Amino acid sequence: MTPQEKIIQERVNQSRKFLRSNCFNQSIRDLWKDIKEDSKYDLL
Numbered sequence: 001m002t003p004q005e006k007i008i009q010e011r012v013n014q015s016r017k018f019l020r021s022n023c024f025n026q027s028i029r030d031l032w033k034d035i036k037e038d039s040k041y042d043l044l
Contacts, residue, residue, distance in 0.1 A: 001009070
């Protein structure tokens with residue numbers, strides 16, 4: 001792993017921790033569900 005890759009990996013880990021701590025994932029998942037539900041009707 002190059003130094004640059006290590007930095008990127010570290011940043012990714014930090015942002016994952018941050019997002020998890022804010023329950024961000026959950027809200028995105030819910031939002032996505034809603035969007036998919038809505039789009040079902042758009043396709044009809």
